[in-house]
Amino acid sequence: MFDFLWALSVDQIAILSAGLSAALGTGAVWLGLTERGPSARRARAILDRREDLRRQLRQPKRRDLTVAGVSIAKRVARRMRLxxxxxxxxxxxxxxxxxxxxxxxxxxxxxxxxxxxxxxxxxxxxxxxxxxxxxxxxxxxxxxxxxxxxxxxxxxxxxxxxxxxxxxQKMSRALPDALDLLVICTEAGLNLDSALVRVAREIGANSPDLAEELELTAVELGFLADRRQALQNLEARTGIPSVGALVSTLAQAEKYGTPLAQSLRVLAREMRDERLMKAEEKAARLPATLTVPMVVFILPSLFIVLIGPGILRTIDALTNL
Known part of the structure; x- marks a missing residue:
């Protein structure tokens, strides 16, 4: 490549440079004319949205069956004073x-x-x-x-x-992990509201139900006058005994200023031990649970395989006599 450039004369290099400059200039002008900026795209999107809204306004309004059913249910419940x-x-x-x-x-x-x-x-x-x-x-x-x-x-x-x-059941399985994350957040210096929001964000993919409850509790802690009421609402919405223990721990820490991270760590350990005990209980109950299917489905086929040939030989011998 370099040998080819050195072999060119001054006139050839000038012609080549002029052609390259013309090509680059043409390409820049073409890109400038064809490429639309963000403002043009946004203006086009606004125009399309305006046309969609205008088309929806011109169409005749139809009442959805679901909306009609909900309105009927509300009217009947209001009439019956329920x-x-x-x-x-x-x-x-x-x-x-x-x-x-x-x-x-x-x-x-x-x-x-x-x-x-x-x-x-x-x-x-x-x-x-x-x-x-x-x-x-x-x-x-x-x-x-x-x-x-x-x-x-x-x-x-x-x-x-x-x-x-x-x-x-889904929230009970995810609660020990959420408590571990809550311990980490409190030890890092976050307050209870911010810690609940961060934990809800982290466990949202694995347990969306528990994440939703924690986010709602964080919101209620922000606008309710009695913060203990927000924690009690969490216990009432979930109905889990472990959440009741968590609410008691958080309420005690809010009222007396006790160290929250240490209490939560002990509570998380207890929940993990309880979950392990439940798993061991299910494993211990498994042989008794498998007894009935084994007697009904496995033993008859086993008896047929083991005793069937002897019974058939006995029948053949008795018929030959």
Whole structure:
């Protein structure tokens, strides 16, 4: 390459430099004309958004079925005066423990508690009396209808109970790790509010339910007058005994100024030991649990393999006699 450059004359080098400069200038002008800046892209996005909004305003408004159903549920619950009593507070606790945060969750739940028995009973009566689907006796039809009514009454509670139990198990498994992170944050000098926010951010991928509860507790600690009430709300929303111990420790540290990191470290160790004991208990209960499947499924096939040939030979010998 260098030998080729040295072999060129002065005129050839000048011509080559002029051509290269012309090519670079043309490329710069072309890029300047075609490349759009951030302001142009933002202006184009604003125009597109304005056109979308104008198109939505011109379209006829249609009421979503979900919104219509929620409004009906709210109207019925308000007419029946179900939103201001102890049942509404109990329903709010159940929904919080199940992880349902919607504003309209309480009236919808109360409406389902009220309407599900009638709907289930009407469906069962239609299938048994109207269509005669199973050809039952009159007493059987009455029993099926009554069972459907009871099932419809208990279905919302069973659903919330199962959802709350699954959520509680997930949070219980992630709680010791969250306590270890909380110990690290408090030892690093963070206050309780900032430590809860940081721990929630770190465990959000592994346990989003616990992260949501910790973030909500941090928000309540910031605007509630009584900080102990925010911690008690955390215990009420989760329903976990370990969280009750954590709330007691945090409330004691807030009230008396005791060292928080050492108490949390001891509490995290106790929770880990408790989780290990539960795992050992399940492992010890496993042989007794496997006894019934082994007797029902494994032993008959084993007896057939071991005793079957002898029985067949005996039958053949007796038939030859």
């Amino acid at each position: 939103l201001g009593g102890a049942k509404a507070k109990e329903a709010q606790v159940k929904l919080n423990r199940a992880g349902v945060r919607s504003r309209d969750a309480v009236p919808v739940y109360l409406f389902l508690k009220l309407a599900a028995p009638f709907a289930a009973g009407a469906l069962a009566a239609l299938l048994t009396y109207g269509l005669d689907l199973w050809a039952l006796s009159p007493n059987g039809k009455l029993l099926v209808s009554a069972g459907a009514v009871l099932g419809g009454f208990a279905a919302p509670d069973l659903y919330l109970k199962n959802a709350a139990d699954k959520r509680r």
